[in-house]
Amino acid sequence: MKNKQEIHEIIDRVQSKIGHDVSADIPALEIAYQDERNGQPLTIKILSILGGVLASLAFVLFLYLSRLDRSQSAMYIFSAAFFLVSIGINKRYDKVILDTISVCLYILAYVLFSIALNMHTIITPYLTTTFFLIFALITLLICRSYILTFLSVLIFFGSCIHILFDTKNDSLLHLLIIALASLNCYMMLNEAKIMTLKRTLANRYLAIRTGLAVSLLMSLYFVSRQTLIDTNFQYNWLCSAGLIFLIIWIINTILNQFDRKQTDKKILIFVVVLISLGFTAMSPAITGALLLLLLSFKVNYKTGIALGIISFIYAIGIFYYDLNMNLLHKSMTMFLAGLFFLLLYLLIFRKSTHHEKA
Amino acid sequence: MKDIERKDLQLLSKNSDMSEKTLNHSLREFVYPTEDKWSRFIQILLLTLGIGLMATGIVFFFAYNWDQLDKFIKLGLVQGLVVITIALTLILKIEPLYKNILLSGGAILVGVMFAVFGQVYQTGANAYDFFLVWTLFICLWVFISDFPPLWIFFLGLINLTIYLYWIQVARNWDFIYLSAGLFVLNGSVLLISAWLATQKQKKIPDYFTNLIAITTAVWSVLSNVNWIMRPNYSFTEIAPIIAASILFYAIGIRYGTQQKSVFYLGLIPFCLIIICSAALLRLNEGMEMLLIVTLFIITSVSAVIFNLIKIQRKNSYEK
Numbered sequence: 001m002k003n004k005q006e007i008h009e010i011i012d013r014v015q016s017k018i019g020h021d022v023s024a025d026i027p028a029l030e031i032a033y034q035d036e037r038n039g040q041p042l043t044i045k046i047l048s049i050l051g052g053v054l055a056s057l058a059f060v061l062f063l064y065l066s067r068l069d070r071s072q073s074a075m076y077i078f079s080a081a082f083f084l085v086s087i088g089i090n091k092r093y094d095k096v097i098l099d100t101i102s103v104c105l106y107i108l109a110y111v112l113f114s115i116a117l118n119m120h121t122i123i124t125p126y127l128t129t130t131f132f133l134i135f136a137l138i139t140l141l142i143c144r145s146y147i148l149t150f151l152s153v154l155i156f157f158g159s160c161i162h163i164l165f166d167t168k169n170d171s172l173l174h175l176l177i178i179a180l181a182s183l184n185c186y187m188m189l190n191e192a193k194i195m196t197l198k199r200t201l202a203n204r205y206l207a208i209r210t211g212l213a214v215s216l217l218m219s220l221y222f223v224s225r226q227t228l229i230d231t232n233f234q235y236n237w238l239c240s241a242g243l244i245f246l247i248i249w250i251i252n253t254i255l256n257q258f259d260r261k262q263t264d265k266k267i268l269i270f271v272v273v274l275i276s277l278g279f280t281a282m283s284p285a286i287t288g289a290l291l292l293l294l295l296s297f298k299v300n301y302k303t304g305i306a307l308g309i310i311s312f313i314y315a316i317g318i319f320y321y322d323l324n325m326n327l328l329h330k331s332m333t334m335f336l337a338g339l340f341f342l343l344l345y346l347l348i349f350r351k352s353t354h355h356e357k358a
Numbered sequence: 359m360k361d362i363e364r365k366d367l368q369l370l371s372k373n374s375d376m377s378e379k380t381l382n383h384s385l386r387e388f389v390y391p392t393e394d395k396w397s398r399f400i401q402i403l404l405l406t407l408g409i410g411l412m413a414t415g416i417v418f419f420f421a422y423n424w425d426q427l428d429k430f431i432k433l434g435l436v437q438g439l440v441v442i443t444i445a446l447t448l449i450l451k452i453e454p455l456y457k458n459i460l461l462s463g464g465a466i467l468v469g470v471m472f473a474v475f476g477q478v479y480q481t482g483a484n485a486y487d488f489f490l491v492w493t494l495f496i497c498l499w500v501f502i503s504d505f506p507p508l509w510i511f512f513l514g515l516i517n518l519t520i521y522l523y524w525i526q527v528a529r530n531w532d533f534i535y536l537s538a539g540l541f542v543l544n545g546s547v548l549l550i551s552a553w554l555a556t557q558k559q560k561k562i563p564d565y566f567t568n569l570i571a572i573t574t575a576v577w578s579v580l581s582n583v584n585w586i587m588r589p590n591y592s593f594t595e596i597a598p599i600i601a602a603s604i605l606f607y608a609i610g611i612r613y614g615t616q617q618k619s620v621f622y623l624g625l626i627p628f629c630l631i632i633i634c635s636a637a638l639l640r641l642n643e644g645m646e647m648l649l650i651v652t653l654f655i656i657t658s659v660s661a662v663i664f665n666l667i668k669i670q671r672k673n674s675y676e677k
Binding site: 010011017029062065066100196326331334340341349 | 362364366367368369370371372373374375376377378379380381382383384385387388389390391393396397399400401404405407408409410411412413414415416417418419421422620621624625628631632635644645648649651652655656659660662663666667670
């Protein structure tokens with residue numbers, strides 16, 4: 001929320017940087033700043049989510065005690081009604097104050113639907129999640145608000161992962177990871193394009209981006225341990241290869257952005273990246289987390305940077321924990337790896353006083 | 359004025375004739391990192407990876423040989439580390455922030471030292487003993503450094519020590535004594551820091567007070583819900599908890615209104631909502647009451663949020 005004077009100041013500064021005039025609709029901007037949802041303090045966001053979760057819990061208990069959960073038709077009706085009402089609320093009044101109630105109804109719709117569906121005697125295991133996937137897709141298509149968009153992105157990819165596991169197609173998870181990583185790249189690198197493409201999409205850009213980042217980490221979690229999925233380890237190598245390719249491509253765009261185009265230096269940088277990441281190729285989680293970190297830093301996306309750092313540390317820790325060696329060899333490997341990075345640091349930053357990138 | 363952020367450009371592009379190219383240009387100018395920032399980022403990335411991996415490698419090396427080491431070397435190693443860190447804190451002429459970080463590292467090493475001591479001599483002490491000595495031996499450093507993260511660590515140790523004492527020694531005490539005690543303890547720390555911040559103009563970071571406020575809130579809700587849900591307490595046991603709750607909540611609300619703090623005016627009503635829901639369920643555990651609780655939570659949380667938005671609007675107009 002900002003006043004008129006501040007808005008004018010912002011426009012002036014933008015104009016002076018880009019060198020030409022921008023004609024803005026000041027009254028509309030003022031209203032936009034008032035309704036700005038991402039400017040809401042964290043307290044309000046957390047409160048609305050906690051309230052929604054607690055109320056849903058109480059309602060599920062009510063259904064259980066009143067034995068309504070035994071009636072399939074009642075569950076279907078409740079579920080459909082909640083789904084429609086929550087989306088209706090969000091479409092008509094996109095206000096933070098109504099987030100609590102719509103989040104609550106939205107989650108309940110899913111829970112009740114799965115209870116009802118599981119009352120059928122013959123049911124294929126992945127039917128529930130397939131329906132979830134469809135519902136999430138519908139929400140994404142018609143809903144305009146931040147929180148439901150974020151939730152439906154998570155539900156969509158969560159369902160995808162669940163279906164893959166249920167149909168025993170674990171190895172396809174690697175394809176999903178590559179797809180998610182590419183989607184993340186597309187979303188973050190084409191920020192301006194997406195924001196100016198369509199007004200409605202611009203609204204939800206931040207929600208989709210956060211949803212995609214969390215979904216990527218979610219799917220990377222499953223490939224971080226060998227015990228979690230039952231698959232051929234060669235797929236891990238392929239997955240890492242895809243992610244390394246994406247990382248090198250991003251580094252290339254960054255280098256071009258700052259006009260560093262000498263081919264010999266570029267190749268040197270790529271080889272160093274390839275070597276460092278090649279050693280951890282059996283754990284795509286490391287490369288994936290690094291990819292998210294790089295991307296988020298490139299567009300200065302704070303949540304992504306924080307998520308990237310945490311998952312990067314987690315992935316490295318798990319990698320060494322699961323490494324099939326005794327403690328002595330592990331300690332020596334770590335020491336040598338640390339030495340490698342320190343030497344790299346000295347090589348890059350001692351030799352040249354002007355800026356260079358690896 | 360503040361820097362232009364992504365959301366400013368987003369709103370501007372939505373309400374103006376900015377083209378994709380212009381938006382991209384301004385994003386690069388105002389939001390995206392510059393070449394300097396990239397170089398700093400890579401510097402930090404390489405240094406942390408290098409030092410982090412090397413240090414872990416060294417620690418693992420000792421862990422591998424731990425059983426074969428003489429107890430003199432074992433203890434000497436850790437105590438040597440403590441001495442070196444503290445000596446560096448005193449000798450090095452660096453920024454106070456780095457000194458404080460070093461000292462905090464030393465405070466953590468004290469815990470490692472006691473753990474090794476316990477392992478070498480098989481003291482067979484309860485876990486709470488271990489945390490108690492750890493807390494006692496670092497308290498001087500905590501007071502001297504006055505470093506908020508170290509204070510948080512120290513308060514965490516105190517909470518943990520008391521909790522473990524309750525689990526391992528005072529087993530016959532009811533949970534309500536533990537929760538009420540920790541509620542009042544953390545609440546008092548919060549009161550003191552709020553007093554220091556407002557009356558003595560001492561700079562206390564928000565994350566510090568907020569974290570203690572959340573801890574206090576959790577213990578207050580636990581102690582209140584506990585006596586509400588279980589009827590076997592006498593009035594003398596309940597009265598202090600009610601009195602403390604009224605006192606701390608009232609002070610918190612007053613403080614929040616004075617400071618126009620969205621945090622306190624959100625946290626305390628939320629605690630009250632949970633306590634009231636518990637009371638409603640205590641009255642009648644039937645299904646009708648659960649429906650009422652559902653509606654109660656939704657309306658009351660919405661009302662709280664409505665109020666918070668109003669406060670926030672007022673704040674931004676006054677600015």
